[in-house]
Amino acid sequence: MPFNYLRTVRFADTDAAGVVFFANYLAICHEAYEESLAAAGINLQAFFKDTGVVVPIAKSEAAYLRPLLPGDKLRIALTPESLSENSFAIRFELFRVTTVEKLAARVRTEHVATSSIKKERVPLPPALAAWVTGG
Amino acid sequence: MPFNYLRTVRFADTDAAGVVFFANYLAICHEAYEESLAAAGINLQAFFKDTGVVVPIAKSEAAYLRPLLPGDKLRIALTPESLSENSFAIRFELFRVTTVEKLAARVRTEHVATSSIKKERVPLPPALAAWVTGG
Amino acid sequence: MPFNYLRTVRFADTDAAGVVFFANYLAICHEAYEESLAAAGINLQAFFKDTGVVVPIAKSEAAYLRPLLPGDKLRIALTPESLSENSFAIRFELFRVTTVEKLAARVRTEHVATSSIKKERVPLPPALAAWVTGG
């Protein structure tokens, strides 16, 4: 079951075209990721300090389906998905919420666990692996 | 009585020094302003379209008292204050919330109602004037 | 031949992980796009006002190959590519420049010319079509 994150579009998310700047759709998805980790008791920064493992984003892709305006209410549905013992993907769906919900964007990111010292791929730390599988 | 806005610090708010970038304290205060207007039934963008009046920020000042980290919970207390028939100020206090609250920043902004066509100062539209005085 | 845009990484581009936030790679590519249009005499905003045509980004994808630190010097190489009479893609390569250049990211965006009134696809205005084909 996806994790849901609610968010209101702010002026700082938008640009002079009057709508959310394309790169900020990704930033909003990252907030949903942070919130989902926090809900599982994982603080990204403390986590990285304790395990020496960072989980940078290796790839992203996005389909922008609808413009978003200041004040728009969003629901972001996030579903993690295991890729290997070292990596996972996240699928995000952004919905604009009014009386009905309309899909406004689809985003997908890939994350690779990396030793911050050796700079090589390492297995996902157990807490993160559990988060990916919903355990 | 101040309006309160709750917010979690996100990675995108921070910089390589590990804490919230100084300019982003102001962006977070602007979110509180947008939320307070929305709570009073005012949508900034629709508002400007209907009245032809924009209310740009003419001045800001900020005292940064504590660093803020990703995951920190914030309460922003916002108090508008009338300056003239054309302008108002907002005082913001940002608190970091744990078991106790600690004041992390004080921000003040000044806003001036301006005709977007004539480019001159105009009286605050009634709905905004009512928001300023808490009416 | 690609258009080249030079850029220094700034603190505001980075996050608490110490490196450029993934969404900001896309923002930096958009700067290169704006600069390339400007070099061809196209001002995006005036353009949209004159033609009634907006060219929103419909898709993006990115491969993040190397972390980027504050102070890093970047060269962004941009190559537009025609997709249809209504749309084009841009390929971006971000290089970190020291004594040698290392590829730090690959980004691709798709842009669709849209009538801002009728909300339907329209042919690329001539100046933009000429920019795409390098004419």
Add this chain to the structure above:
Amino acid sequence: MPFNYLRTVRFADTDAAGVVFFANYLAICHEAYEESLAAAGINLQAFFKDTGVVVPIAKSEAAYLRPLLPGDKLRIALTPESLSENSFAIRFELFRVTTVEKLAARVRTEHVATSSIKKERVPLPPALAAWVTGG
């Protein structure tokens, strides 16, 4: 004599009001600060790593005099000013450059040298003190 930094306004600097978002004037000034330090051979992040001294911004104030649009050319003039052995201020003037220059904003920041371990004020490291006095 002030240090000068040239910058073009980008879409990502602006918001749905069509002009640069007020907090981003401060971010643009910080770029000028980073560039000025770099010109003096100071890399903020390496610097902090080597000396254990961070120099957070304690205060900012800004007067926003003119709106700035995407594509606008800016010159930011930066003048540091010593406040005490532990602290300095920077005055920034942002000019919009066309055939003539018009002052678009005045910004002032205060920076306090702080030991990142002891969390107390310390004297400015010599390289930074020299930068402040123009030496």
